[in-house]
Amino acid sequence: MNMLRASVILSGLTAALLLGQDAPPAVTSPAGAGAVASTVPNLPSTPAPRLPDGKPDLSGIWFGGGPVGDLALGLPKGEKIPLLPSAEKIMQSRLSKDDPEANCLPTGVPRTAPYPWTFATAPGRLYMLFEGNIHSYRQIFMDGRAHPADPNPTWYGHSIGHWEGDTLVIDTVGFNDKFWFDFRGHPHTERLHTIERYTRKDFGTLVNQITIDDPGAYARPFTVTFNARLMPKGEMMEYICQENNQDVSHIKGPAGVP
């Protein structure tokens, strides 16, 4: 990904667009389903920038793009999450204090933490770098390899990616069953398989359409959509959650409250 080009584009727009020193940015209203940062200004619906090879340029600092409080917010209107009874039972038994994210553990996929993140590339690799919860990364193999037959169960799983037109498709298996999809505690099993489809709809919006397939917890595959918003003048900063996490010992009650 051409970071230099992206930074030139961004700096060219910075003065006009955002987080100006003299005026607060306009506040966006949530665009589409799901959690969207209200911290970022409205950006013009100019087309997504492209790399010299014609692919959309996904570089930049993003905010959101996955569930935070409630996975169901990403569903099409009228749909319900097809929880199996066993998964519903797990969800109802969960306590808010046990949410891995509250304990400074990773969000897994597709949950996002309310902190900025960005893509970074190396030959045959794509990385997602997260500022918050936790200050970690996902590795996506873009070299055409397949998933291993027996991946170690991990928080972010084993990811392989490819382009379908203007959409980056990330296919992930090999998850552990430890992370929650949201504050409400939507569960999953190690059979979870996610397909994320990232499309930079316009300059400021990255749409993430996620298909969740987990026959251990859900009756059928279902798809949720969340938008990430660009923070055009944003920068990644250090965030070490474990530094002084006093919250857990004071959190009360069942999962489910926002």
Added chain:
Amino acid sequence: MKLKSVGILLLASLPAVAHHSFAAEYDTKAPVALSGVVTKIEWTNPHIYYYIDVKDESGNVANWAFEGYPPNTLRRVGFSRDLLKPGDAVSVTGWAARDGSKRAASRELTLSNGRKIFSGPPAN
């Protein structure tokens, strides 16, 4: 710093930036408004904390902990750890901890110079 002059407006628009459920830790039906003297500041992740000694009508002093935004969130709108110093007289509004301890989520912080800022997110 010009950014600081718009800080309150920017912070007013920030989402509840937290790595945990707000309402599971703080009682959104138990607003607090306390005044006192800053004793300690922890400019740390995942949240800042500042502690103030609050004197009641009988003269008894209790030390309250106020949770705020992460340092990065405050930095992005121009606030650094020199925002508060031990000895500063401040007033804070927010919501009390559900477990009854002397802790609260901070919202509006009135500094010793009278300036008001949002040091933490709104209750959801």
